[in-house]
Amino acid sequence: MDDVDRSILAVLEKHGRISNAELAERVGLSPSPCLRRVRRLEETRVIRGYQALIDPAAVGRSLRVFAGIRLTRHSRADVVAFERAIIQLPEVVYTHHVTGNYDYLLQVEVADLPAYEDFHANQLATLPSVAAVTSYVTMKTLPTATE
Incomplete structure (x- = not known):
């Protein structure tokens, strides 16, 4: 290159x-x-694809939440089960396996706070091996240099 x-x-x-x-x-x-x-x-997959950047509010996803996930167990089977389950949730826009206080950092987009409360209680908290979920509600997103 x-x-x-x-x-x-x-x-x-x-x-x-x-x-x-x-x-x-x-x-x-x-x-x-x-x-x-x-x-x-x-x-050569340097360019992996092209995509449209969609305004989340225009498609009913006005609330963006970052959720830190800690797992109870870290066996390969538990990690695979969690990852298979999390990628099935359309509200989860990005999933990052990270180091530090959490095992995963998720970007979640939903309509509003009640929708996130429902998603948190009925989807995130019930995933395999989830010990804790820490949520950070986005107040404002600044444009990046590429926007």
Whole structure:
């Protein structure tokens, strides 16, 4: 990977739907070599896909909560059971296996606080090997440099 590849990635991170011609112009290539580079980056899984960023409020997910999960047991079977269960929950947008006070950090999006209370009590707390859930309700999300 060279500086041109890094430039391509930087542009695509901010503007995933940009045309190849515009991308080529921004990174200083002609369209054909630019397209070859993008395809190579896709084939080697440096670019793993493209997605739309959806406004959570527009789809009934106005409340974002970060939940720290501690497991009671850490055997391979318990971890696998937890991970299989957690990826089935559509309210969980991201799941990170972390170090520190928690075993997992989740990003959860639901309509409102009563919806999270229901999700917490009837889904999170009932997952395999869950010892504790610590919730952090998001008050405001700031834009990132890529937005």
